[in-house]
Amino acid sequence: MKYWKKLSHTEQDARITAALKQNVDYRNNVSLGIPASVLDSTVFYEQAPFLKDAPLLRAYIQNPNHIGCHTLGESETFFKGTQDIEREVIELLSTDVLHAPAGSCDGYIAAGGTEANIQAAWIYRNYFIRDHGARPEEVALLGSADTHYSIAKSGNLLSLDMYLTPVDEHTRQILPEALDNILAEAKSAGVKYMIVISNMGTTMFGSIDQPGLYVQYLQAHGLEFRLHIDGAFGGFIYPISNPQSGIDFSNEHVSSVTLDAHKMLQAPYGTGIFLVRKGLMEYVYTKEAKYVNGMDITLSGSRSGTNAIAVWMILVTYGPFGWLEKINKLLYRTDWCCRQLDSLGVTYYRHPKMNIITIKAAHMPQAIAHKYGLVPDSHHAPQWYKIVVMDHVELDYLEAFIKDLTAGSGKNG
Template identity: 60%
Template sequence: MKYWIKQSHQELNKRIDQALKDTIDYENSKYLGYPVSKLDENVFYSNAPFLKDAPLLRTFIANPNNIGCHTTGKSESAFKGSQELEREVVRVLAVDIFKSKEEEYDGYIATGGTEANIQALWVYRNYFMKHHNAKHDEMVILSSVDTHYSVPKGSNLLNVDAISIPVNFDTRQIEEDVLDEIVAEQVAKGKKYFLIVANMATTMFGSVDNPDLYAKVLENHGVLYKIHVDGAFGGFIYPISNRQSTINFENPNITSITIDAHKMLQAPYGTGVFLCRKGLIENVLTKEAQYVDGMDLTLSGSRSGANAIAVWLILFSYGYYGWFEKINTLLLRTNWFCEQLDKLNVSYYRDPYMNIVTLRSNHVPADIAHKHGLVPESHDGNNDWYKVIVMDHVEIDDLKRFIDELTTVVAAQEV
């Protein structure tokens, strides 16, 4: 790891103090032209004594706006402190985790995976329109049926058709012949430009798509494509647990990646990340935002600098090796859980590098699933699966209580 190095609490506090000094102070700097101010003191007390020992809370009180994309061009000078820490976050993620070459990436802290996925589709749609004169009806989005709902949402917003590709029921993988048939059908309908969303851990199953399969089939059909990886859940675990993974920027087939810091990283909600290769994000420049000092290249526009600093604080509190230990603790708990399910002959799906275990619903009574907070595949009554995610708060004692109840059910069925 080149940049992802653990720092002491003293070092972290010092950096945040400096970032706040380099960010507009509404108490002492009377900026007349900004449509923002300090948080309302009728609700938010900014002089509480405990704030001196709470660097992140001080950041929220400072209320920095990280509008823009700070890996390219100019940025609003009033918030340069929080912007610098955001740049450090993006650099760690792009270079140390997803193996980008230096200065060959762009990215920003989004409001979540939904925004980041739509940002990718927006970039690609505009890229094909600007560089290939593509029409809306010549483009199509491809993703598996297990893909997050942000993709059909993006399809609707961008007026680009979307096709869901069936997966094998047991392996949750796209099969080459099925994909080839769908691509052939789309080509016959006049589709020339393909916007791909490949999953690095689907929301329900934790299944991981093979981006190279998409590339192989699409190249066989001679069409143009861009591949985005939705690593909203898996981005902070899969590249760490699977050291042989090729789902990164060393793979020439991959051009952008989504990560969610408010999932595995346990940052405040509303904290996702969009990463892409250089030369792409400019396709969504909003030229009309001329009052913004710099280029408005993001879907959200104004963004919380405090959320960016929250991600920075978490990453550098752990460092790579501290995070590696944490991830492996979760995987050990997940392994234990799967061993117990195997003893009970309970069917489930699990990618070996992930902390998601999805059980066949016919093995789990609905009342037990509800009691333990398992998430169903569908809430409309037509449910084949229940999901367990081994997060930081889920310890083996919690898993054991569920296993003990399931053992009683299995034993009763065998009588």
């Protein structure tokens, strides 16, 4: 690991304190032009004694604004200290987790995976229009039937047609013949450029797309494309559980990746992450934002710098080996639950390197699904229910679930 190191609480506190000191000091250095300040001290008491041991809460009170993308060059100097921490996060994740060459990626902490996916589509639509002379109707989105609904949002917002390829009912893998037919259909409709969303851990199944399949068929059809990996769920587990997968920046066809720290990393909400190869973020420069140093280049605009600190703290608290141990613990629990389901003859889908188990609704009494908070694929006519083995899902809870499921199925444990 080049950047990912484990740090003690004392080391983290010192780093964050130093960063905050580099930011604007509203109390002692008057700044008349910023439409911002610390959090309102009438409501958020900044002299509380516990804050001395809580660097993240001190950062929330100082309220840094990380508008812009800080890996590109110039940024607002008022918050340069905490911007440096965000840069560290982007470099750590792109290089040590996703195998990019050092210094080869840009990125920022987004509101969530949805925003990061839309950011990718926005960039590539503009790229095809500006560099290839594409007409908007010649650019389309391509994904699988299990693709997250944020891609539908992208299509709606950017006026892009969306083509979704069917997947195998049992393996959740894209059907090659169906993909071939979909691309032929798109070409006949005048599409020449594809923005591909390849899944690294689908929301409902945790299934993993094979980006090479997209590449093979897109090249066979002579379609230009950009490939984005949606790792909003799988991005903090699959590169750890299967580090040689090639579904990362070691693959020359991968242009960008979405991660989502508020899922597996258990960061606060508002910690999506967008990572992209150098030279692409510039396609969404907002030139009208002239009063922003470096110009705004993100969908978010103003965003809390404290969220970047939260992601950084989690990563350096665990370090790479601590995180590996955590992932292996979750996979062990998932394996255990799958063995119990096998003994009951329950039909389910589970990718062996992921921590989601998705059970056929025919094998899941609704009362048990409701009791244990299983999530359906549709609230109107569910076909599947999923279990996500997060940190709080201990073996004791899984055992209780299996006992109830055994009783409900009429089988003896």
